[in-house]
Amino acid sequence: MARAAHWNPLIEKFQAKLSKWKSSTLSFGGRLTLCKAVLGSLGSFYFSLFKAPSKVIKTLEKIRMRFFWGGDMEKRKITWIAWDKISTSKDRGGLGIGSLKAQNIAMLGKWWWRFKANPNITWAVVIKSIYGDDGGFSRPSVTRRKSGCWGVIANLPKYLEKDNISFASHFKLVSNVNAPGSIKWNWDLEPSSIYSVSSLRNYIDMAILPCSVEKWQWNPLIPGKLNILAWRIIHGRLPTMVNLSKIGVTTSTLCKICGEAPETENHLFTQCRITKDLWQRLSGWWWLLDPNVRTIGDLLNCKNLLQGHRRLSNIHEGIMLVFLWVVWSYRNLKAHASGVKSISVLAYEVQSFSLFWFNARNRKAAALRWNDWCCDPVLECYSRV
Ligand SMILES: [Zn+2]
Incomplete structure (x- = not known):
């Protein structure tokens, strides 16, 4: 087993598990889960008896990396963050995949x-x-x-x-x-x-593995894909028009939603005309949101305002994350399918997605009720704890 060729059955199994169709149908959260679990019984058997040659480890890591970014061994997608940074544990700024060598x-x-x-x-x-x-x-x-x-x-x-x-x-x-x-x-x-x-x-x-300064504390009330979105924003590695132009993919940097200013993370989530209106609408509903946020840093630090109320502060942050998700999805809809949605529809999406996800992940408190959630969500959260 010191020869790389003898590891081909494992490499083939690895590739089959992390196939192209799975990478195109799963979200980032789903792909992350699969990356962590891909070793399976055959891999565990090999790994517990033989030391894999470094060439084999490199190949397996490459398969995982390409799958995570939505590509495969034939087609490469842009890798926005180095694989060893992603592999490192969550408390050291990564996504906790861990290295196969270790x-x-x-x-x-x-x-x-x-x-x-x-x-x-x-x-x-x-x-x-x-x-x-x-x-x-x-x-x-x-x-x-x-x-x-x-x-x-x-x-x-x-x-x-x-x-x-x-x-x-x-x-x-x-x-x-x-x-x-x-x-x-x-x-x-x-x-x-x-x-x-x-x-x-x-x-x-x-x-x-390296340790990053930028760390994202995982929010347990919302799906992995939203946490990964926040994590990518923190690292400044979202494929915004400005970031895409930096690597030579596009020459235009204008915002895909309003078309009026360069599309940075700050602009897209806090300064864009449409997102500002949406945020104003949401802060009238979930009144704990600060209507005057100016930077993406203000948004991502919103949890600190509610320290001492763990569940409420998770919900508070969760709503902000759902907002980021809805804005990013809308931006992609406009960029790739020229779709248009009104502020009311976007606000409705934030309300309904957040209720659905909170209730799905809520193990202890009673389920939140839709009508009360729409009227006074803060009161509803207090009454259902
Ligand atoms: Zn804009």
Whole structure:
């Protein structure tokens, strides 16, 4: 399995799962979910026994990246944000996909734990008889020369050393409180002291993936695609006319909604004539919205006004996010299909989508009612908590 060609079945399966038709029918949120889950049972089997050659990891990451942006291996779409920035965890400014390299190593690392935690089970005894009582961990170069996948597993610390990541030192021998006089192994990257794949995976990803200044705190009340929209706006990587002209896709920079000013994120969501009217209309309905927002930063920070009321502040921010979504969808409708909608229709969309999404994700409080939601949504939220 050290040869890239032997990984072709996995690559084919990967490609089939992340196919073109799925990328064109799913939203960004759906594609994100599929990117995270694509490894499947075959991939998990391969990854838990063999270290994938870096060429294979690169190919698999490329398939995921192209799928995420809506393309495939034949047709490439614009990649607006670097893949390693997307892969990094949400609290470090990414979308939490995680790298396949870290997943592979962390799954192999589990064998170290199994061997140390249960040294007397049959397979461990076999390993000991071949590689010595310590499983060959202290002499990885000798272990490597013998055939089989154990040599690769014993060499994990050496592979991680290249990225300045320590591995073996996180296994600690401590006295066993349940059996006085005896000792046991602890894994110090997990509060429970028991090895978990996710703990090593996160640890490796922290070391090899970048950390962004721009971070988006996921709002649980609305779908992933809206959170991803806000995340892209924060990174300044939405395909607005100004951004498209910067990469040479278009020469015109005029706003697709009003046609009067350059289409930046700020203009589109806070200064455009149509969106301003829509925002005014909405702030008359959900009166907690500030009618005088000037920048996209004001919009995205709106949650801070309502600290201390977690659910209400999530709803408040949720309405703002639905507003962004409705404006962006309308902009795309005008750009690609020349469709026109009135302010009333757009406001109705914000009201109805937000009610539908909040109720669908509402696990604890009673469902919001449409008539009361339209009349006095703030009161309705208080009465239904
Ligand atoms: Zn405009």
